[in-house]
Structure formats: C-alpha cells, structure tokens
Amino acid sequence: MKLKKKDKPTPAISTASLPDIVFMLxxxxxxxxVMRETxxxxxxxxxxxxxxxxxxxxxxxxxxxxxxxTETYRAQFGTAPRIQLNDAFATPSMIAEFIDKERAARSExxxxxxxxxIKADREVKMGIVTDVxxxxxxxxxxxxxxxxxxxxxVY
Amino acid sequence: xxxxxxxxxxxxxxxxxxxxxxxxxxTTTIDTDxxxxxxxxxxxxxxxxxxxxxxxxxxVLQVLVNAxxxxxxxxxxxxxxxxxxxxxxxxxxxxxxxxxxxxxxKAVISLKNDRGTSYNIYIQVHNELKAAYNELRxxxxxMLYGRGLDQLSESRQNEIKDFYRQVISxxxxxx
Numbered sequence: 001m002k003l004k005k006k007d008k009p010t011p012a013i014s015t016a017s018l019p020d021i022v023f024m025l026x027x028x029x030x031x032x033x034v035m036r037e038t039x040x041x042x043x044x045x046x047x048x049x050x051x052x053x054x055x056x057x058x059x060x061x062x063x064x065x066x067x068x069x070t071e072t073y074r075a076q077f078g079t080a081p082r083i084q085l086n087d088a089f090a091t092p093s094m095i096a097e098f099i100d101k102e103r104a105a106r107s108e109x110x111x112x113x114x115x116x117x118i119k120a121d122r123e124v125k126m127g128i129v130t131d132v133x134x135x136x137x138x139x140x141x142x143x144x145x146x147x148x149x150x151x152x153x154v155y
Numbered sequence: 156x157x158x159x160x161x162x163x164x165x166x167x168x169x170x171x172x173x174x175x176x177x178x179x180x181x182t183t184t185i186d187t188d189x190x191x192x193x194x195x196x197x198x199x200x201x202x203x204x205x206x207x208x209x210x211x212x213x214x215v216l217q218v219l220v221n222a223x224x225x226x227x228x229x230x231x232x233x234x235x236x237x238x239x240x241x242x243x244x245x246x247x248x249x250x251x252x253x254x255x256x257x258x259x260x261k262a263v264i265s266l267k268n269d270r271g272t273s274y275n276i277y278i279q280v281h282n283e284l285k286a287a288y289n290e291l292r293x294x295x296x297x298m299l300y301g302r303g304l305d306q307l308s309e310s311r312q313n314e315i316k317d318f319y320r321q322v323i324s325x326x327x328x329x330x
Contacts, residue, residue: 015169018169019168019169019172022169022172022173022176023172025176026172026175026176026179029176029179029180030179033179033182046190047274047275047278047279049190049191049278049279049281049282050282050286051191051282051285051286051289052189052190052191053189053190053191053192054187054188054189055187055188055189055190055192058188061188066274115192117188117190120274121274122273122274122275122278123273123275124273124274125270125271125272125274126268126269126270126272126273126274126277126328127270127271127328129274129277130270130327130328133195134327136195137195137196137197137198138198140197140198141195142194142195142196142197143192143194143195144193144195145188145190145191145192145193146190146191146192146193146278146281147188147189148189148190148191148278148282149189150189154286155235155236155238155239155283
C-alpha cells in the first residue's frame with residue numbers, strides 16, 4: 001500500500017513569545033551579575049587544592065590580593081609581589097585600617113561573620129603572606145580563607 | 156473624536172533584548188569564591204605571662220618547610236605526596252606505635268615555614284593536612300553510621316569533628 005503524502009506546507013513556528021523568553025533570560029543575568037568592583041593591579045593565579053570550601057555569603061567577604069604588579073604598573077612599582085586592597089597598592093600596616101572600614105560598612109551582627117579572603121599568586125613567598133596574617137591577627141580578623149581553585153588529581 | 160494612537164511596533168524588541176542579553180552574558184563572571192578556610196589564633200595579650208604548655212613529644216607532628224620548599228616531618232625529609240599518609244598514621248595510630256600520638260584528641264600538628272617558602276607549597280601542606288582529617292572523619296562516619304560525613308545530621312557531624320579535632324599550630328617563621 002502506498003501512503004499518500006499530502007503536500008501541506010509546514011506552518012511557521014510562532015516567534016511571538018521569543019521576546020518574553022529573551023527578556024526573562026536577560027533579567028536573570030542582570031540580577032545575578034556582579035560587576036567587578038576592583039581593578040586588579042596585581043597578577044594573581046591562585047594555587048590549586050582539593051579540600052576547598054565555598055565561601056557562603058559574598059557580601060561578608062573582604063578581599064586582599066597579593067601578587068606581582070601587572071605589566072602596566074611594573075615600571076612604577078617593580079616586579080616584587082605587593083598587596084592590593086580595594087583599588088590601590090598597600091603596605092601591611094594599612095590592613096588594620098582596611099578591616100576597620102570593612103567592619104564599619106556592616107551591621108553589628110555581621111561583624112563576627114566577616115571573612116577575609118587572601119587571593120595570593122602561587123608564586124609569591126610566604127614572607128609577605130605572613131605579614132598579612134600577623135596584621136589580621138592584630139586586627140582580630142581571624143576568619144581566613146586562602147583562595148584556591150579545584151585540583152582534580154589527588155596525591 | 157480622539158485620534159487613534161498608532162501602535163508601537165514591537166518587532167525589534169527581540170533584537171534589542173538579545174543585544175542586552177549578550178552584553179550581560181559576556182560581562183558576567185559567576186565566580187564562586189572557593190578556598191581553604193582556616194581560623195587564625197588570636198594575638199596573645201601583651202601582659203599575659205608566657206605559659207608554655209608542655210605537650211608530650213609523641214603527640215606532636217612537626218612539619219617544617221624550608222625556603223627550598225622541602226619538607227621535614229619529625230626530623231625526616233618527606234615528599235609532599237606522602238604527607239597525608241604520614242599525618243593519618245600519626246593521628247589515628249592504628250598500630251599503637253609509641254612514637255605516634257596517644258589518641259586523635261591529643262594529636263597536635265605543628266607547622267612552621269620559612270619566609271622564603273613559596274605560597275603554593277604552603278597551601279599544598281595545609282591541603283594535605285586537611286585532607287588527612289577529612290578522610291579520617293569520613294571513615295569514622297562510615298564505620299559508625301554507614302554513611303559519609305556530609306550525609307549525617309549536624310550534631311553527629313560535630314561529634315565526629317570533635318573526635319578528630321584539627322589542631323594545627325603555626326609558628327611564626329624566621330629568617
């Protein structure tokens with residue numbers, strides 16, 4: 001038996017709802033986007049580790065970047081690793097002030113939950129990291145996180 | 156009679172929305188911050204007398220890292236790859252070796268590095284020590300409750316974490 005094929009033109013898919021879908025996606029991305037607040041002036045490639053934990057509340061994290069200045073700043077600041085707080089290069093003695101400012105911006109209940117995340121380049125030496133750690137201890141900011149990326153192979 | 160308001164052509168709406176969408180897609184960085192969490196010891200008070208707590212030598216695992224990123228564990232050189240195994244043996248001491256810790260609760264890990272030690276190896280050491288504790292905790296959870304640590308209730312998790320309490324004392328580096 002032969003099936004008779006009707007030569008019916010396929011109906012065009014309605015694209016009327018397309019803008020709605022796209023807008024929905026758009027709003028999703030607008031809401032979830034966090035614009036980078038600070039310009040990185042130091043090169044940071046974080047070390048890899050297996051036992052990493054997620055930092056839960058992003059608003060309760062203050063960042064300290066440590067690394068060699070990027071090419072633009074090399075002529076001025078050299079290649080020795082430096083500390084960056086917010087948008088400027090800093091010395092370890094400025095950390096106490098930085099922590100105070102971070103605390104002042106939060107409500108009282110949130111202060112004990114504040115975490116400091118050290119984003120240091122894997123190439124830096126411990127000397128500068130130790131200085132930062134000592135300053136944090138002095139400022140009584142004891143919750144610390146060493147930012148690392150996931151390594152899949154296990155020793 | 157009011158004039159009929161001409162309808163706005165919405166045909167290009169999708170194009171505009173797409174343009175915006177692509178802009179946000181490109182600029183978005185959903186970077187979840189991850190890392191190794193530790194708690195720093197509080198600064199000792201100025202007038203506080205120095206009380207050196209005596210800990211039996213067998214209960215301390217001394218990990219030294221020098222400026223050339225080489226490890227010395229209790230006086231013996233060790234590769235980073237063997238650190239986890241060594242730490243687990245030290246904490247748990249299944250063979251009741253008189254050289255290793257008396258019990259997991261009494262075990263203390265002392266970590267000391269040089270100012271010239273690289274940050275990378277420092278993180279790797281921390282990682283291995285943490286991994287040793289995590290594996291021991293998980294093994295205990297499986298032995299007692301037949302499930303992994305992350306599947307237990309919070310009180311049971313805390314109970315196991317207390318059993319294998321992670322005590323890492325970090326000395327200030329010299330040099």
